[in-house]
Amino acid sequence: MTSNATQQLSVLRQRIDNIDAALIYMLAERFRCTNEVGHLKAATHLPACDPAREAEQIQRLKKLAEDAGLDMAFTKAFFTFLVGEVVAKHKIIARQNQAK
């Protein structure tokens, strides 16, 4: 590898590290928010999962992904994985509430 290529790789990796840090902080903030939703749902006996809301979110994300030039299949898979984690956490909160 030339020293120019090494320098370019280093600059790109620094950008990647910054983006990863932003993603981690954004995800943590999203989970803090969904944690509040989980407590609200448990207290009001709402189901952990809301398929109608998820369908709306996927439609919205489809438009955002198109505009941003992000692959829709990846976007949907990532969203499905993320919401699956949220629903699992909602269910844990609901069980903890029932045990009180």
Ligand SMILES: O=C(O)C(=O)C[C@]1(C(=O)O)C=C[C@@H](O)C=C1
């Ligand atoms: O909005 C809700 O009702 C949530 O529980 C949050 C959330 C999400 O992570 O965006 C998670 C589960 C639901 O099925 C829909 C959306």
